Amino acid sequence: MSVRRRRERGQLLPLVALRWAMVRSPRSRDGLLLLAGLVPALCAATVVAGLLVDRDNLVFDIQILAPSVFLGFAALTVLGPIATGTGSELFPADQLVAYPITPRTQFRVSLLLAPLNLAWIIQLVVLSGVTAILTGPTPLVLPALLATYSYIVLVTAIGQALAWLVEGLRQTRRGRHALWATAAAIFVAALLAAETVGPSQILDHAPTLYLVLSIFEIAAGSYSVFFADLALMAVLTPAVVWLGVRACDWTVRRVGDSGAQPESRALLRREPRRDALSELLAVDRASVWRSAPLRRGGFVVALMPSAITAFASLDWSSLVLLPALVAAGAGLLFGVNVFCLDSSGALWLASLPHPPRLAFVAKTLVLGEFCAVSVALAVLAGALSADRRPTPTEVAALTGSAVVCVLTVVTMCMRVSMARPHRAELRTRRDAPAPPGTMVVYSARLALSTTLVAIAFSLLALVPWWWVPVLFAVPLSVRCVLGLFDAGRRWDDDRLRAVVTATVAAG
Amino acid sequence: MSVLVEVQGLAVAFGPVVAVDDVDLTVPTGSAVALVGRNGAGKSTTLRVLAGVLPPSAGSVRVAGIDAIRQRAAAKARVGYCPDVGGLIPRATPWEHLQLAARLRGLAAGWETRARDLLDRFDLGDAVDRVTAGFSHGMGRRMSVVLAAFHQPEVLLLDEPFDGVDPLGVEATLEVIEELRVRGSAVVVSTHLLPLAVEACEEVIVLRQGRIAAAAPATELAGEQGARRYRSLLS
Numbered sequence: 001m002s003v004r005r006r007r008e009r010g011q012l013l014p015l016v017a018l019r020w021a022m023v024r025s026p027r028s029r030d031g032l033l034l035l036a037g038l039v040p041a042l043c044a045a046t047v048v049a050g051l052l053v054d055r056d057n058l059v060f061d062i063q064i065l066a067p068s069v070f071l072g073f074a075a076l077t078v079l080g081p082i083a084t085g086t087g088s089e090l091f092p093a094d095q096l097v098a099y100p101i102t103p104r105t106q107f108r109v110s111l112l113l114a115p116l117n118l119a120w121i122i123q124l125v126v127l128s129g130v131t132a133i134l135t136g137p138t139p140l141v142l143p144a145l146l147a148t149y150s151y152i153v154l155v156t157a158i159g160q161a162l163a164w165l166v167e168g169l170r171q172t173r174r175g176r177h178a179l180w181a182t183a184a185a186i187f188v189a190a191l192l193a194a195e196t197v198g199p200s201q202i203l204d205h206a207p208t209l210y211l212v213l214s215i216f217e218i219a220a221g222s223y224s225v226f227f228a229d230l231a232l233m234a235v236l237t238p239a240v241v242w243l244g245v246r247a248c249d250w251t252v253r254r255v256g257d258s259g260a261q262p263e264s265r266a267l268l269r270r271e272p273r274r275d276a277l278s279e280l281l282a283v284d285r286a287s288v289w290r291s292a293p294l295r296r297g298g299f300v301v302a303l304m305p306s307a308i309t310a311f312a313s314l315d316w317s318s319l320v321l322l323p324a325l326v327a328a329g330a331g332l333l334f335g336v337n338v339f340c341l342d343s344s345g346a347l348w349l350a351s352l353p354h355p356p357r358l359a360f361v362a363k364t365l366v367l368g369e370f371c372a373v374s375v376a377l378a379v380l381a382g383a384l385s386a387d388r389r390p391t392p393t394e395v396a397a398l399t400g401s402a403v404v405c406v407l408t409v410v411t412m413c414m415r416v417s418m419a420r421p422h423r424a425e426l427r428t429r430r431d432a433p434a435p436p437g438t439m440v441v442y443s444a445r446l447a448l449s450t451t452l453v454a455i456a457f458s459l460l461a462l463v464p465w466w467w468v469p470v471l472f473a474v475p476l477s478v479r480c481v482l483g484l485f486d487a488g489r490r491w492d493d494d495r496l497r498a499v500v501t502a503t504v505a506a507g
Numbered sequence: 508m509s510v511l512v513e514v515q516g517l518a519v520a521f522g523p524v525v526a527v528d529d530v531d532l533t534v535p536t537g538s539a540v541a542l543v544g545r546n547g548a549g550k551s552t553t554l555r556v557l558a559g560v561l562p563p564s565a566g567s568v569r570v571a572g573i574d575a576i577r578q579r580a581a582a583k584a585r586v587g588y589c590p591d592v593g594g595l596i597p598r599a600t601p602w603e604h605l606q607l608a609a610r611l612r613g614l615a616a617g618w619e620t621r622a623r624d625l626l627d628r629f630d631l632g633d634a635v636d637r638v639t640a641g642f643s644h645g646m647g648r649r650m651s652v653v654l655a656a657f658h659q660p661e662v663l664l665l666d667e668p669f670d671g672v673d674p675l676g677v678e679a680t681l682e683v684i685e686e687l688r689v690r691g692s693a694v695v696v697s698t699h700l701l702p703l704a705v706e707a708c709e710e711v712i713v714l715r716q717g718r719i720a721a722a723a724p725a726t727e728l729a730g731e732q733g734a735r736r737y738r739s740l741l742s
Contacts, residue, residue, distance in 0.1 A: 263641025264637060279607050345604075347594060348593075348596075353612060355580065
């Protein structure tokens with residue numbers, strides 16, 4: 001075996017082992033192991049629930065919706081890595097730059113980390129349940145699940161391969177123009193198709209329909225289509241992985257202009273702000289909007305749900321759930337480690353004479369406005385495309401949901417930023433505010449809290465009195481604000497601040 | 508001659524690890540002191556305490572006559588600090604750093620002239636409106652020195668200011684140290700580069716395992732003989 005071949009084979013495991021060894025806290029390790037065990041358990045529970053469900057009431061709806069659900073997974077799995085520049089990394093690129101990490105390893109790492117994403121995990125669980133409902137209570141659910149999971153693996157590999165290809169194209173100005181043109185063409189084509197044919201007609205003819213039909217065939221005891229599909233996916237998956245490795249190889253070798261360009265450009269000088277808080281806010285806002293992963297993440301978090309809500313014409317009760325998704329997504333971009341915005345400048349900033357609470361307030365406000373604007377854009381797009389005028393209770397429930405979800409996210413983020421700071425540059429598209437496993441835990445915590453809030457408001461949207469959601473929102477908001485004050489008081493502790501500052505500044 | 512930096516019995520512990528142990532330090536007005544020693548000797552930790560970014564475990568610290576532990580903000584107003592790592596907010600420009608520092612320090616109008624002069628002397632005039640994330644290591648070090656010195660502090664704390672800096676940058680840093688010293692400031696420089704420590708300061712303090720191993724006039728550690736003595740103090 002050649003040295004290169006041996007090196008390629010031997011890289012993945014040591015990297016994963018090192019990453020695991022770097023999770024020092026026993027609680028974090030236990031949490032990650034629990035999460036790893038929870039996902040198959042949840043899938044199994046959903047499958048059992050799907051088998052036991054009253055099929056007469058549900059199966060027709062599921063049959064209609066199943067191709068769209070499978071298509072939704074594909075869209076998420078392809079668009080997610082493209083938006084985040086191929087997704088998570090085991091280690092920041094600058095830490096591995098001195099080592100001969102092969103493109104094959106890089107691609108395998110990105111493929112391995114793709115499931116470390118709450119949206120991916122939820123969809124996996126949902127698809128497991130949908131498959132069980134489609135087959136009904138029969139042992140044939142097992143081959144049907146095999147088909148579904150093969151599809152999931154294939155689509156995940158396609159998502160990663162495309163993401164690496166797009167990342168390579170992004171390296172040059174011509175490539176970026178081509179990508180924007182392609183994205184615009186797809187968007188216009190989707191709009192035209194939605195106008196002329198209608199969204200439901202398009203979804204009814206989704207290519208995933210064949211997979212759903214294959215599952216039906218399995219349930220009916222016919223294996224011919226199943227074996228054909230399985231064989232096709234068994235051939236396609238390694239082929240896609242091979243293409244992904246080639247795309248990764250091409251991308252990492254490419255000499256581009258995208259990395260250096262924004263950092264070497266002189267920016268327009270702004271006027272000095274009138275007071276210290278405004279000056280801190282200006283610097284923090286610049287730290288957010290000048291960061292490529294935060295700009296792109298903000299675009300995805302705010303505008304993607306806006307586009308989907310506009311396209312799907314959600315009703316008002318569904319819109320009430322939207323702030324939970326958007327606020328949690330916005331918080332995950334940098335809020336869970338908000339002090340990393342200062343990065344290596346944190347030590348210098350801490351040496352300047354100002355009340356520590358001022359920096360805390362500035363970070364809180366910048367995070368709050370980022371979440372609020374994201375939620376407002378998504379809600380506005382959904383409201384404009386809704387098919388009827390809302391009732392006063394629906395308006396109150398939507399507003400309450402938005403306010404409480406934003407406050408919940410900001411409070412949780414500020415607390416977690418102080419409790420578990422991380423060194424993070426947020427410089428390249430793949431940079432995240434915390435390691436991949438930690439991000440999954442954070443996303444689960446944020447999504448759970450905000451979803452519970454939003455579900456409560458969606459139920460309150462059904463009552464006839466508009467003041468009920470308002471009354472419900474007030475104590476929740478007050479609780480969050482008090483939580484923020486408490487976090488601010490803890491930030492006054494010199495020792496805690498020194499730990500956070502030294503951690504985010506460590507270089 | 509009044510004392511601008513007065514440290515007594517300073518100790519800093521990170522859990523079971525004692526980074527600084529019973530350090531006494533006195534820097535009179537108009538003088539410069541160098542802290543030298545091996546990695547982990549406690550130089551940066553000492554400077555972080557003086558800069559007010561790290562609370563000590565024990566001991567007293569007075570900066571310009573102010574208790575730097577109890578009256579942290581007042582002490583920070585008199586200090587200029589260049590940290591050992593980075594020291595720059597990555598997506599802010601040098602000018603935005605200066606604006607922020609000027610606002611938080613409450614500097615009167617006119618600081619811009621001194622800032623521009625320093626930026627030019629450190630050859631950063633052309634990069635003043637670029638985000639610092641694109642800076643080389645040396646540029647970042649030079650900018651950190653500018654930020655520490657532009658408000659002409661009473662106490663200047665420079666942690667590894669010469670690390671990776673080109674000869675012109677080193678020269679500019681030495682000039683700034685000398686200028687502030689002549690104005691009556693106290694300067695504390697932490698560095699691994701003994702010849703530069705000797706050139707910049709009158710006194711050199713050798714730290715070893717968090718304690719002061721030796722303190723000597725800089726002239727005694729100059730040249731080959733001084734270097735040999737320094738090496739003997741490290742182990």
